[in-house]
Amino acid sequence: MAYLAGDIGGTKTHLSLVVEEKGKMVRVKDQKYPSQKYPNLRQIVKEFLKGESHEISKACFGIAGPVKKRKSQATNLPWLVDCDVLEKELHIEKVSLINDLEANAYGLNMLSEEEYYVLNAGDPDAKGNQAMISAGTGLGEAGIFFDGRRHIPFPGEGGHVDFAPRNALEDELLRYLRKKFGHVSYERILSGPGLYNVYQFVVVLITAPDGIEAGM
Known part of the structure; x- marks a missing residue:
């Protein structure tokens, strides 16, 4: 078969x-x-x-x-x-x-311990819920909930959630991207094309003597 x-x-x-x-x-x-x-x-x-x-x-x-x-x-x-x-x-x-x-x-449980890389050490709970993100052409997200016996994946479209800036620099980034795209999701920043968007923003930030508004 x-x-x-x-x-x-x-x-x-x-x-x-x-x-x-x-x-x-x-x-x-x-x-x-x-x-x-x-x-x-x-x-x-x-x-x-x-x-x-x-x-x-x-x-x-x-x-x-x-x-x-x-x-x-x-x-x-x-x-x-x-x-x-x-x-x-x-x-x-x-x-x-x-x-x-x-x-x-669904494939996470097939990975060996050597195939994981810890970014931030924490206190993992084998019976806790999990989350997964993947940045590529877009930004994919999935949740994995524990039903008492096993972990069950479910899809999400969190990459299309509105980008929420946390400081003044990210406020400028949001304004810059909004002028280009209108709606600004996290995918506009955290993805292959998104990294280029951030690069362009940084170039304007460095080269525009009067700030972002002058460089757009």
């Missing part, structure tokens, strides 16, 4: 083909594609599966965006991903969509 797994992001789409052998999951093919160069997810999957002999029974894709009624409009891509369409066109029995950070959160 074969399964298709995918991570769908604004920059890249990462696909893996997995087969079940003697009760274990074995990855037999793995490929990354530049998302922006394709008109939709179907074209990428078709290219990935070209010449493949394994018959896929189920597929699951983690996508950067909210999932509603088995559909998702990708946040940083002009793609509408529809499970029903994928099942029909790719001849896969069952296709599922979940938020990409929710998918990542």
Whole structure:
């Protein structure tokens, strides 16, 4: 039995083909594609599966965006991903969509202790709730609550929450970004493009003799 797994992001789409052998999951093919160069997810999957002999029974894709009624409009891509369409066109029995950070959160328990890096040492509670953030093309967030027996991930779109400045410098940053974008979310600051936004702000801050307003 074969399964298709995918991570769908604004920059890249990462696909893996997995087969079940003697009760274990074995990855037999793995490929990354530049998302922006394709008109939709179907074209990428078709290219990935070209010449493949394994018959896929189920597929699951983690996508950067909210999932509603088995559909998702990708946040940083002009793609509408529809499970029903994928099942029909790719001849896969069952296709599922979940938020990409929710998918990542499911994998946390698979990491070894050596794969963690402690930024701020604290007093972790093995039965406490958890949170996960990931800065990439956008800012993804997920929560992980403990139901008394196990940790269960759930998706969030916290990257689109309004940026709340904490001091005078961040007030200036908010004004600068508001002139460029109108609405300023945390994703405008904490992401790949966001870091460039902050860089541009710092350049203006340093080079404008009369302050930010003069440099805009």
